[in-house]
Amino acid sequence: MRAVEGSPDTARMAEAIVQARKDPLLIDFARLIAVHYGKMVEHFSGIEDRPVSAHNNKTLFLEGIDMWCRARFSPRAAARTTENPRDIVEYAMGPVYEALALEAPETYRGGSRAEPPAYEGNPDDATALMLGLCATLDISPIRIRLGVREGQAVRAWGKVYADGKWYDTDINDPTLALGEAQEFEGYEELEVPLEMEEEEAA
Amino acid sequence: MQGWVTLGRQTPPATHRASTSALEAPMPKSGEVRRTALPPTFDGIRFEIGRMVFYVQEASKDPFMIEHTRKVCQEFDSMMDQAAQMNGGSLAGASPALLAVGAIDAWCRAHFCYVNDPPNIEVIQTPTRMVKQTRVPATVIRDVIQPFYQAMETVAEPSQVQAYEPPGICYGDCDEGGILFMSQCACAPADLKPLRFRFGGHEDTLHHVWDRVKAGDDWIDSDLTEEGYDLGDYSEFPHYEEVEVPL
Numbered sequence: 132m133r134a135v136e137g138s139p140d141t142a143r144m145a146e147a148i149v150q151a152r153k154d155p156l157l158i159d160f161a162r163l164i165a166v167h168y169g170k171m172v173e174h175f176s177g178i179e180d181r182p183v184s185a186h187n188n189k190t191l192f193l194e195g196i197d198m199w200c201r202a203r204f205s206p207r208a209a210a211r212t213t214e215n216p217r218d219i220v221e222y223a224m225g226p227v228y229e230a231l232a233l234e235a236p237e238t239y240r241g242g243s244r245a246e247p248p249a250y251e252g253n254p255d256d257a258t259a260l261m262l263g264l265c266a267t268l269d270i271s272p273i274r275i276r277l278g279v280r281e282g283q284a285v286r287a288w289g290k291v292y293a294d295g296k297w298y299d300t301d302i303n304d305p306t307l308a309l310g311e312a313q314e315f316e317g318y319e320e321l322e323v324p325l326e327m328e329e330e331e332a333a
Numbered sequence: 334m335q336g337w338v339t340l341g342r343q344t345p346p347a348t349h350r351a352s353t354s355a356l357e358a359p360m361p362k363s364g365e366v367r368r369t370a371l372p373p374t375f376d377g378i379r380f381e382i383g384r385m386v387f388y389v390q391e392a393s394k395d396p397f398m399i400e401h402t403r404k405v406c407q408e409f410d411s412m413m414d415q416a417a418q419m420n421g422g423s424l425a426g427a428s429p430a431l432l433a434v435g436a437i438d439a440w441c442r443a444h445f446c447y448v449n450d451p452p453n454i455e456v457i458q459t460p461t462r463m464v465k466q467t468r469v470p471a472t473v474i475r476d477v478i479q480p481f482y483q484a485m486e487t488v489a490e491p492s493q494v495q496a497y498e499p500p501g502i503c504y505g506d507c508d509e510g511g512i513l514f515m516s517q518c519a520c521a522p523a524d525l526k527p528l529r530f531r532f533g534g535h536e537d538t539l540h541h542v543w544d545r546v547k548a549g550d551d552w553i554d555s556d557l558t559e560e561g562y563d564l565g566d567y568s569e570f571p572h573y574e575e576v577e578v579p580l
Contacts (some may be wrong), residue, residue, distance in 0.1 A: 152451035162504040167478045170500055174557040175489045186560040187447050193483065193539065202480035226473045236468040269449035280380045 139287035141275050141321050144259040148273060148323045151263020160220050161196065163265040168195025189270045189293040194273040196264045197309045201302045204257040207292050209249035254303040255287050261302050262289045266325055273323045278315035290314060290320065335557040380382050382576050384457055385512055385530060389578045392460045392516035401464050402437065402520035409436030430548035433523035438555050438564040441514045446504045458509055460516035466503035478526055485543055510557035515544045528578040533570030543567055544571045545575065
């Protein structure tokens with residue numbers, strides 16, 4: 132596992148984000164967690180008498196994705212590990228797909244499952260997957276933001292536009308919340324190209 | 334956890350684009366999703382319309398969808414009958430077609446959540462898959478979204494958070510919402526025909542799709558994607574087109 136700070140491979144990250152938006156698993160997963168987070172906020176904000184609508188509320192969707200990834204990609208002790216962040220999502224969605232495969236999903240009872248894998252991969256890959264989840268819901272534009280020290284880019288995180296506002300999202304720093312970023316001497320930004328690719332249009 | 338953010342605003346529906354590359358693609362199997370990269374041309378839009386019509390036609394013959402729609406209409410009729418009796422009336426003279434449209438629209442609004450598609454990718458699910466999504470047990474969804482329970486306990490009463498049960502919902506953009514409603518109309522026990530997809534946009538492109546159904550003597554629009562809309566409401570556009578679903 133690479134240390135969080137190092138030389139980020141932004142081209143690799145951007146390509147992972149572009150590809151993630153076409154991944155059926157990630158599209159299903161992003162829709163599920165984003166909308167359910169929105170519904171949960173709608174419910175509890177209503178109880179507090181300050182109702183928030185989740186209707187295509189991309190800020191809420193972004194918050195849910197950030198929160199989920201922050202929780203599931205953080206280091207923890209586990210018998211099984213993976214270096215592929217998609218494996219974490221695939222494990223989470225396994226029972227959903229098993230239920231959907233039934234004629235009557237409501238009868239699904241599940242069964243014993245292996246312990247969920249812990250993520251021990253490159254932090255930039257987790258960041259790219261998180262930003263890819265945003266792309267599946269068209270929470271965009273999406274930028275990769277770089278923190279620069281002594282002329283070198285040493286840390287990468289995301290910057291996402293949702294409902295009229297830009298949000299920094301750094302899921303690899305547990306001390307930060309959505310909208311916050313570490314301070315550096317300088318910053319660079321790369322916008323992830325989500326426009327049509329030539330081979331797709333054929 | 335930071336508090337939830339309240340600045341969300343609705344974004345306009347994404348322009349729909351379709352592709353010719355999957356024209357011969359077979360119907361997705363149960364659990365599968367059609368995902369297509371789409372050129373922004375009228376040919377592309379016509380392709381997408383073709384898929385939508387096809388999915389509704391297939392659903393009209395699907396025993397799962399027929400049984401689902403029968404239950405939706407039956408439960409709605411029962412609820413409306415009880416309400417009428419409490420007010421000293423009855424449903425005896427009510428139009429079965431209007432009741433069926435009302436039942437399907439109410440079910441869809443209670444279970445369908447609007448999301449955008451990814452940029453330049455058109456995602457279309459079958460109506461069967463969307464209905465099945467609403468039936469995935471809450472315990473399964475709860476496991477997936479467990480991080481939200483932990484976070485929500487920092488801002489709400491933990492016992493209330495633990496008692497929260499995820500609702501049975503499905504998700505999609507306007508064409509998926511249109512397919513979901515239209516498919517159930519095609520399966521309804523009452524005669525709801527003709528069925529039309531209605532497209533709104535400008536002269537050079539179409540932005541949005543919703544449904545229009547003939548119930549008795551009335552044409553009724555249904556757009557599931559706009560917050561606050563009821564049965565009959567639809568948005569104004571400079572240009573409209575309609576496509577009838579042959580059944």
